[in-house]
Amino acid sequence: MTINPYIPTSDHLPSQDNPIAYQPIIIRLEDISKVYGKGETAVNALGGVNLTVVQGEYCAIMGASGSGKSTAMNIIGCLDRPTSGRYYLDNLDVSRLPDATLAIIRNRKIGFVFQQFHLLPQMNALENVMLPMVYAGVPPSVRRDRAVAALTRVGLENRMYNKPNQLSGGQQQRVAIARAIVNQPILILADEPTGALDSRTTAEVMDIFAELNANGITVVIVTHEADVASHSQRIIWFRDGKILHSNIAPNDLHQVIRD
Structure with missing residues (x-):
C-alpha cells in the first residue's frame, strides 16, 4: 500500500489557522492492535487504533492507567511491535522490520525522554x-x-563536566533532552517527562519542549498531568485500548476529564 504523506486527514483539516495540516505525516497508525499473552490469559492492550501525527505537531497522549497510552507510545517509538495493523514512521512501514533495523531507526529518527533520566x-x-x-x-x-551545542541549547553549557549525582533533577532531565536531540531526530517521544520534577522545574522543561517544537521538531508526550498536556497543540485521549478522542483542544481538556 502506497501512502501519500501530504494528504491531510480529518484530524488535520487545512485552514488559515491550521497551516500545519499540509505538512508530511510523521506517524500513521493503521488499525493497530496489541495483544499480550495467549488464550484465557490474553490481554488486549490496544484494539483498532488509527492515528496520524504530522511534522511539526506537538501532541499529548492521555488516559487512565491501563488505557493503552504507554503501549501506543512503545509502538510509536519502535520499542514494541503491533500484533496486527500497520505503523508508518516517516512514510516507512516499520511494523515488521527486524530488530536490528528498528534499533537503527530509533537511534536516527527518534529522541526519547523518560521520567527516570x-x-x-x-x-x-x-x-x-x-x-x-x-x-x-x-x-x-x-x-x-554536537554534544556541546545540544547542552547549550538546554542551558547547561556550564554543567557539561558534572556527573549526574552533581546535578539537580531538572538539570538531569535537561541532559536527557540534550541526549535526545543530539542525533537531530524528526520526533521527540517523552514518557511522563516531568513526573519526577517540581512545578517550577516542570515549567522550565516544558519551555524547552516548546522551543524544540517551535524549531520544527515533532513532539509527542505521554502524561497524566493536565497542566503538562495543556502545553501541547492537541490531546489524544485513550480509554480501554482505543482512542476515545483524537483532537482535544487544550482549553477543552477539563471538560473531557469531567465527562
Whole structure:
C-alpha cells in the first residue's frame, strides 16, 4: 500500500489557522492492535487504533492507567511491535522490520525522554550526550561539538563536566533532552517527562519542549498531568485500548476529564 504523506486527514483539516495540516505525516497508525499473552490469559492492550501525527505537531497522549497510552507510545517509538495493523514512521512501514533495523531507526529518527533520566552515573553530562552518536556512527571529531551545542541549547553549557549525582533533577532531565536531540531526530517521544520534577522545574522543561517544537521538531508526550498536556497543540485521549478522542483542544481538556 502506497501512502501519500501530504494528504491531510480529518484530524488535520487545512485552514488559515491550521497551516500545519499540509505538512508530511510523521506517524500513521493503521488499525493497530496489541495483544499480550495467549488464550484465557490474553490481554488486549490496544484494539483498532488509527492515528496520524504530522511534522511539526506537538501532541499529548492521555488516559487512565491501563488505557493503552504507554503501549501506543512503545509502538510509536519502535520499542514494541503491533500484533496486527500497520505503523508508518516517516512514510516507512516499520511494523515488521527486524530488530536490528528498528534499533537503527530509533537511534536516527527518534529522541526519547523518560521520567527516570537513565543517565549513566559514571559519565559526565557531555559524555552522556555524546553516547547516542557513537551508535549512530558519527565521527569522533563531530561528536563533541554536537554534544556541546545540544547542552547549550538546554542551558547547561556550564554543567557539561558534572556527573549526574552533581546535578539537580531538572538539570538531569535537561541532559536527557540534550541526549535526545543530539542525533537531530524528526520526533521527540517523552514518557511522563516531568513526573519526577517540581512545578517550577516542570515549567522550565516544558519551555524547552516548546522551543524544540517551535524549531520544527515533532513532539509527542505521554502524561497524566493536565497542566503538562495543556502545553501541547492537541490531546489524544485513550480509554480501554482505543482512542476515545483524537483532537482535544487544550482549553477543552477539563471538560473531557469531567465527562
